[in-house]
Amino acid sequence: MIPHALGLGALAGSLTQLGPLAYLSLLLVGWLPKPERWAFAGAFGLLCLRLLLPSDPWAGQIGSRVELEGVVREGFLSTPQGRVYVRHFPLLKDGRYRLGGVLQRPQGRRNPGGFDQALWLRGVGVGAVLEVERVLWSQPLPRGPRDALRARLEAGLSPPVAALAAALTLGERRDLGETYGEFQRSGLAHALALSGLNVAILTGFLVLLLSFAGPYRYLGALAILLAYLWLVGPSPSLVRAEIMAALVLVALFVGKGRLDVLAALGWAVALHLLWQPSAIYSLSFQLSYLAVLGMALVLPKLPRPSGLKGWLLAGFVVTLAAQLLLLPLLLHHFHSLPLLSPIANLLVLPFLNLLVPLGFVKMFLGNWLAWPFEWLGRLTLELVGLFARGPQLFWGEISPVGFALYYLGITPLLAALYGHISWRRGVVLTGSAVLASSLSLLAPAAEYWQLDVGQGDSGLVRLPGGVEILVDGGREWAGRRVVGALRALGVDDLELVVATHPDADHIGGLPEVLESVGVGALVTGPPQPQDAQERPLRAVAQARGIRVIEAGAGSVLEVGQARLRFLGPGHNGAQDNARSLVFVLEWRNRRILFTGDAPISEERRWEARPIDILKVGHHGSASSTGEELLEGFRPRLAVIGVGANVYGHPTPAVLERLRRHGVAVRRTDLEGAIRVPLR
Numbered sequence: 001m002i003p004h005a006l007g008l009g010a011l012a013g014s015l016t017q018l019g020p021l022a023y024l025s026l027l028l029v030g031w032l033p034k035p036e037r038w039a040f041a042g043a044f045g046l047l048c049l050r051l052l053l054p055s056d057p058w059a060g061q062i063g064s065r066v067e068l069e070g071v072v073r074e075g076f077l078s079t080p081q082g083r084v085y086v087r088h089f090p091l092l093k094d095g096r097y098r099l100g101g102v103l104q105r106p107q108g109r110r111n112p113g114g115f116d117q118a119l120w121l122r123g124v125g126v127g128a129v130l131e132v133e134r135v136l137w138s139q140p141l142p143r144g145p146r147d148a149l150r151a152r153l154e155a156g157l158s159p160p161v162a163a164l165a166a167a168l169t170l171g172e173r174r175d176l177g178e179t180y181g182e183f184q185r186s187g188l189a190h191a192l193a194l195s196g197l198n199v200a201i202l203t204g205f206l207v208l209l210l211s212f213a214g215p216y217r218y219l220g221a222l223a224i225l226l227a228y229l230w231l232v233g234p235s236p237s238l239v240r241a242e243i244m245a246a247l248v249l250v251a252l253f254v255g256k257g258r259l260d261v262l263a264a265l266g267w268a269v270a271l272h273l274l275w276q277p278s279a280i281y282s283l284s285f286q287l288s289y290l291a292v293l294g295m296a297l298v299l300p301k302l303p304r305p306s307g308l309k310g311w312l313l314a315g316f317v318v319t320l321a322a323q324l325l326l327l328p329l330l331l332h333h334f335h336s337l338p339l340l341s342p343i344a345n346l347l348v349l350p351f352l353n354l355l356v357p358l359g360f361v362k363m364f365l366g367n368w369l370a371w372p373f374e375w376l377g378r379l380t381l382e383l384v385g386l387f388a389r390g391p392q393l394f395w396g397e398i399s400p401v402g403f404a405l406y407y408l409g410i411t412p413l414l415a416a417l418y419g420h421i422s423w424r425r426g427v428v429l430t431g432s433a434v435l436a437s438s439l440s441l442l443a444p445a446a447e448y449w450q451l452d453v454g455q456g457d458s459g460l461v462r463l464p465g466g467v468e469i470l471v472d473g474g475r476e477w478a479g480r481r482v483v484g485a486l487r488a489l490g491v492d493d494l495e496l497v498v499a500t501h502p503d504a505d506h507i508g509g510l511p512e513v514l515e516s517v518g519v520g521a522l523v524t525g526p527p528q529p530q531d532a533q534e535r536p537l538r539a540v541a542q543a544r545g546i547r548v549i550e551a552g553a554g555s556v557l558e559v560g561q562a563r564l565r566f567l568g569p570g571h572n573g574a575q576d577n578a579r580s581l582v583f584v585l586e587w588r589n590r591r592i593l594f595t596g597d598a599p600i601s602e603e604r605r606w607e608a609r610p611i612d613i614l615k616v617g618h619h620g621s622a623s624s625t626g627e628e629l630l631e632g633f634r635p636r637l638a639v640i641g642v643g644a645n646v647y648g649h650p651t652p653a654v655l656e657r658l659r660r661h662g663v664a665v666r667r668t669d670l671e672g673a674i675r676v677p678l679r
Contacts, residue, residue, distance in 0.1 A: 056127035057082040061103050068130065069098040071141065074174070077130060085121055088132035098136040104129045110452040110672035111481055112397060113335055113488025123282030146170065146231055149363045156370025161377035167192045168352065169359035171232045179381065184334070186387035187341025191352050195237035195288060199245050201356045202228065218253040222246055234276070236285035240292070243268040261296040265289065283333060287326060294325035301417055319345045328406045331395040335487035344387040351380045396490025409433030446678040448592060448613060451485050452668040453478035454643030456505035459594065459615060462489070463587055463678070467560040470513065471498045471594050471615075472506040479512030485673065486517055493518035495559045500596030501525065501580040502534035511540045521547040523557070525569060525581050551581060553605075562587045567606040568598060577618065578602050584611065590678045593633060600626035608632025613676060614663070616640045620650020630661040639674055640667045 058081075070079035073094050077086050085106065086092055086099070106118035106129050121127065150170055154162035163175040171194040173180060183189045206224055210217035222245075229242050247264045269289060272279060279285045298321035305314040319342050323330075330337055338344065355376055362369040398406075409430045416426030449460040453474025461469045468491050473482050486492070497519050499507045514522070514537070522541045524534065527550070541548055549557070553570035556563060568582035580596025591610070595603070595617035603617075603626050614635035617624030619642040638658050642649050650667065658665050666674050 058084065058103055058128035062105050062128065063103065065100070065102055065133075066130070067098060067100045067136065070096070072097050076124075076126065083126050084128045084130045085117075085126055086130050086132060088135075092132075092135075092138075093140070095138050095140045097138045099130060099132050100134045100136055101130045101132040104131050108672075111485045111488075112449070112673060113484040114452075114481065114673075119281055120283075123278060123280075123285065125276065125278035149231075152365075153359060153363045156367045157374055157377070160381055161374050164377050164381065165355070165359050165362070165373065168198070168356050169363065171235060171238070179384070182381075182384050182388035185336075185338060185392070186344045186348075186384050186390065187338035188344055188348055188384060188387070190237075190287070190291065191345075191349065193237040193284065193288070194232060194235055195241050198356055199225065199238070199241035201353070202360060203245050203249070205357060205360065215253055218249040222249045225249075236272070236279050236282050237288040239272050239276070239279075240268050240285075240288050243271050244292075261299070262293075265292055265296060283329070287329060290325045290329065291322040294322040297321060297414060298417070315346055315349075316342055324410060328398050328403055331393075332398040332403075335395055335397070335484070337393040337395070338387065338390055339393055340387050340390040344384075344390075348380060348383050348387070351376060351383070355380065394487055394490075394492045397488045405433050405436055445489075446587070448639075448676045448678060449485070449489070450615070450639045450641050450666075450668055450674040450676075451482060452643070452672045453481060453509065453641070455619065455645045455649070456508075456643070457500070457596075457615075457619070457641040458482050458509065459639075459641070460486070460489070460491070461562075461585060461587075461592070461678075462491070463560060463562055465560045466493070466495075467562055468494050469496045469498065469559065469562070469564075469585070470494050472500055472596075473497075473509035473513050475505050476508035476512075479509030482509050482513055483516045486513070491517065493520070495520045496523055496557070496564075497521075498523045498564075498581060498583075498594070499525075499534070499537060500582075500594065501577065502528075502532075502537075503577075503597065504533055506596070507533060507537055510537050514540045514544060514546060519544070519546050521549050523549045523551050523564075523581070525579055526550050526552060528579070551583075568602055570602075570605050577623075580617075582606065584609075587678065593635070595624065597621075597624065599623045600629075603629040606632075610634045612636055614638045616650070616654070616658075618649075619645070619647075620654045620667075621647065622651040622653045625654050625657060627657060630657060630663065634661075635663050637676065638663045638665050639676070640665065640669075642667055642669045644669065 068077060068079050068081075068084065070077050071094075072078075072086060072092050075086055075091065077084050077097065077099065084103070088099075106121045106127070108118045109116040117129075121129075150166055150172070153165050153169060157165060159175070160179060163173075163177070163179065166172040167176055168191075173192055176183075176192070180189070180192065183192055203221055203225065206221035207217055210220045213220055225242055225245060229238060232238065244264045247267060272285070295318045298318060302314055302317060303310075323341065327337070355373065358369055358373050358376070362373055409432075412421060412426040412429035415421045416423045445462040446464055447462050449462070451458040451460065451474070456474035456478055457472040458474045458478065459471040461467075461471070463469075470482075470486075473479060486494075494513075494517055497510060497513065499510060499522065501507075513519070519541075522537070524538075527534065527538075538548065540546075551557070551564075551566045553566055553568050555566040557566075558564075563586045564583045565586065566581065566583045569579045577597035577599055578601065580598040580602075582593075582595050582598050582602070585592045585594065590612050592613040592615065593611045594615045597618040599618075600623060603624070606629075608629070609632075611633045612635065614625075614629075614633065614637070616638050620640045625638075640650050655665065666676075668674060
């Protein structure tokens with residue numbers, strides 16, 4: 001039963017939007033005794049029924065102007081009708097509000113590797129976003145027990161350590177700032193989620209504290225755990241840990257003693273989804289349960305550790321097992337994996353294990369434990385910062401087939417671990433899956449991406465042979481978005497970065513690109529004394545030893561099988577947008593014209609030859625993309641990089657010109673990032 005459940009689960013998980021969740025579900029079913037198996041199946045059936053029923057109270061009001069009154073906490077407005085996510089700048093502080101605005105659908109992912117707001121909100125049961133136009137009235141919330149506990153917890157601590165304490169004990173991570181990024185880059189972000197570590201420590205402390213109550217101490221501990229859940233809020237990892245702790249405490253109370261971990265995990269999944277069906281879409285839900293599953297699978301097969309060396313080895317193996325099940329999810333969503341993560345977990349988690357109980361005690365003793373907590377907290381943060389600077393494995397997004405091959409690949413190893421097949425056969429089958437997955441690398445990409453960077457420009461051309469060329473990078477804030485897209489597409493080296501002209505909406509994000517990925521050369525136009533926008537870009541290039549190529553009309557660059565023929569700027573007196581680098585990228589029989597923000601007066605100077613794709617100039621401004629250009633170059637597809645703006649881009653005049661010439665039009669403001677295959 002177990003191997004069949006493993007294989008079927010891997011296949012089912014790859015064929016659904018839920019990723020490896022079906023794998024987890026069927027794997028657990030395969031391990032459960034018959035009564036629990038039936039209970040799990042019944043719970044899963046009820047869940048499917050609930051998922052089929054409409055549950056969004058705002059579905060019929062999308063696009064409507066509304067006035068809503070309720071309590072705002074951490075960006076969500078709770079009203080009698082339901083919850084909505086609040087979009088307002090600056091962020092609204094927690095409090096009671098009456099807000100006027102427009103209800104909108106959450107945005108999906110706009111770029112490869114970009115944030116999928118719709119999926120995130122679906123995971124917390126929210127289906128609408130309130131775009132706030134006016135705050136009608138507001139009042140702060142009265143201080144509650146959580147505020148009092150946090151004040152006592154943070155008393156006597158420096159801001160970084162106080163933020164760490166609040167995250168570890170109360171689940172409040174909003175004040176961590178860059179510290180959270182360091183935890184992510186070191187592979188320790190999971191330690192900041194209220195989960196099994198926190199609940200296990202709190203449960204043990206409570207059972208010990210209530211030992212005078214005999215067997216009723218387990219029920220007392222359970223009651224306090226439920227109060228803790230109410231106090232800090234139901235995150236997926238905390239709900240999972242609380243359900244499993246509750247099952248253990250109830251088993252101890254009725255005298256059953258030890259509880260099967262896999263059975264408890266199966267019950268936790270079922271009960272969690274019955275209570276909060278939308279959690280099935282939550283990444284934290286999937287990561288939480290898969291991590292525990294990985295540890296639960298390997299623990300029974302480990303010899304009982306003895307001595308420091310044995311305990312360290314056991315801890316390393318258990319951490320590695322959790323990482324093994326999480327690996328494709330982590331790479332798919334975050335596009336990087338800290339290579340020192342197992343070592344970081346081994347060395348840093350013991351300090352966090354001390355900080356958690358110290359934090360719980362400090363909430364009641366205040367300043368008495370400030371000095372040891374401060375010292376231990378600073379040491380922990382120093383270690384985290386050290387590991388955050390370690391090497392990273394970067395990876396692109398993983399396809400459903402990739403998920404299937406990965407989980408099918410590790411299934412024989414699990415079957416061998418439990419004695420269902422020989423280790424030799426397990427290794428052979430896993431090696432076959434690895435070989436099959438590597439075949440996808442034999443068909444390199446040939447594609448053009450126009451990234452969504454709002455009212456700005458950024459395009460990426462990917463060609464066989466590892467040739468990747470980035471044209472512009474949007475505004476400064478878009479640099480992170482461009483880097484995220486590059487990571488998601490598996491791009492860690494760029495042959496060329498072309499800065500068409502020194503406007504902020506074209507080159508503002510390029511310094512971050514140059515600092516984040518390998519770059520062979522930076523291509524710019526001839527420098528001008530007034531180009532203040534371009535100086536930071538050239539400074540970063542110089543600091544990182546990146547060659548700078550100054551191009552103009554008549555220049556030709558060859559990269560692999562691609563050729564860049566520059567058509568402009570063609571005269572030294574050109575100013576502003578007329579100084580845009582204009583070039584045709586040629587690869588095999590494909591030709592793409594990049595025009596920067598060049599005006600119609602410059603378009604008349606270019607030698608015209610038919611092209612396949614026109615990157616429309618100046619975001620669709622009427623001052624570009626003239627009749628002569630369309631008649632001479634005869635593009636089949638026009639791509640417009642544009643976002644919300646007050647200029648009316650793309651203008652009706654340009655859209656009409658393109659329509660008259662029979663040119664298909666695609667726009668980033670309507671579609672998000674645009675992919676055009678070049679084969």
